[in-house]
Amino acid sequence: MRAPPDWRAHSANDSLSRAEFDPIEVTDPMRLSEEQLDCYRRDGFLILPGLFAPAEVAALCAELPALFAEETPANFREKHSGQVRTAMGLHRRNDVFARLVRHPRLIGPAMQIAGDRLYVQQVKVNMKAAFGGEVWQWHYDFATHHGEDGVPEPLALNLHVFLDDVSEFNGPLYFIPRSHRNGPVPACLDLQTTSYPLWVVDNDTVAALVAEGGIVSATGPAGTGLIFGDCLVHGSPPNMSPWHRRIFSLIVNPIENALTRHQRPDHQHHRDLTPIEPLDDDCLLRNLAQAS
Numbered sequence: 001m002r003a004p005p006d007w008r009a010h011s012a013n014d015s016l017s018r019a020e021f022d023p024i025e026v027t028d029p030m031r032l033s034e035e036q037l038d039c040y041r042r043d044g045f046l047i048l049p050g051l052f053a054p055a056e057v058a059a060l061c062a063e064l065p066a067l068f069a070e071e072t073p074a075n076f077r078e079k080h081s082g083q084v085r086t087a088m089g090l091h092r093r094n095d096v097f098a099r100l101v102r103h104p105r106l107i108g109p110a111m112q113i114a115g116d117r118l119y120v121q122q123v124k125v126n127m128k129a130a131f132g133g134e135v136w137q138w139h140y141d142f143a144t145h146h147g148e149d150g151v152p153e154p155l156a157l158n159l160h161v162f163l164d165d166v167s168e169f170n171g172p173l174y175f176i177p178r179s180h181r182n183g184p185v186p187a188c189l190d191l192q193t194t195s196y197p198l199w200v201v202d203n204d205t206v207a208a209l210v211a212e213g214g215i216v217s218a219t220g221p222a223g224t225g226l227i228f229g230d231c232l233v234h235g236s237p238p239n240m241s242p243w244h245r246r247i248f249s250l251i252v253n254p255i256e257n258a259l260t261r262h263q264r265p266d267h268q269h270h271r272d273l274t275p276i277e278p279l280d281d282d283c284l285l286r287n288l289a290q291a292s
Contacts, residue, residue: 051225089267133239150260
């Protein structure tokens with residue numbers, strides 16, 4: 001199965017072809033092929049088309065209105081509109097998301113890349129509300145994990161699931177392919193641009209990385225999966241469209257690479273280092289049927 005969305009790569013010298021970033025066919029969503037692993041190591045990210053079925057995505061989306069409505073510090077709201085920007089700690093707040101963080105279609109590939117002893121570092125849904133979703137600046141996750149939480153090495157993985165169709169119009173993720181290959185680049189803490197404190201990469205560094213690697217716009221239908229590493233530089237533009245863009249994000253990290261500081265609250269970096277144990281593949285819909 002191949003995904004219909006575009007993955008567009010642009011560079012100053014046109015050295016990158018679009019074919020380099022075409023989604024790779026998923027044969028066993030719980031185990032990555034050698035080709036997929038090679039692409040991840042080379043580019044710093046991997047697309048997994050059709051990772052979750054429409055019924056599974058619908059079950060997840062059904063839980064979001066109540067979670068977004070909660071008045072809790074774990075719900076960060078946009079600086080200007082007040083709409084939810086990111087809702088964190090969802091596996092602690094909701095049983096459906098508690099199952100999702102142990103889903104074998106996410107945890108199986110993560111264990112192939114990062115080892116068997118992983119803990120849940122962060123769980124959230126990032127929301128780009130229609131007409132109001134604000135920018136996520138250029139950044140890479142390890143800058144925050146290291147600078148705020150004292151994580152020693154850039155070994156964490158970000159596992160995404162699109163909960164809406166993501167197009168070029170509703171605030172897609174932008175990746176700079178291969179920007180991870182030289183390790184961490186200079187970053188500084190931005191407390192002004194948005195409501196969420198973020199360690200960001202300056203424009204000159206971004207321009208140099210893009211000149212070498214181009215930019216990929218990560219688009220696809222709801223149910224698409226993404227994996228990317230801790231040093232991949234990425235960001236996303238504001239959502240000016242009439243369509244929401246919600247993306248689930250699970251960050252996992254090897255237990256041996258765990259946080260060494262408790263500077264941020266638990267919902268931003270969880271302190272439970274219990275190893276993740278995957279559930280059965282039908283855990284989302286099976287438990288939904290039992291509940292009904």
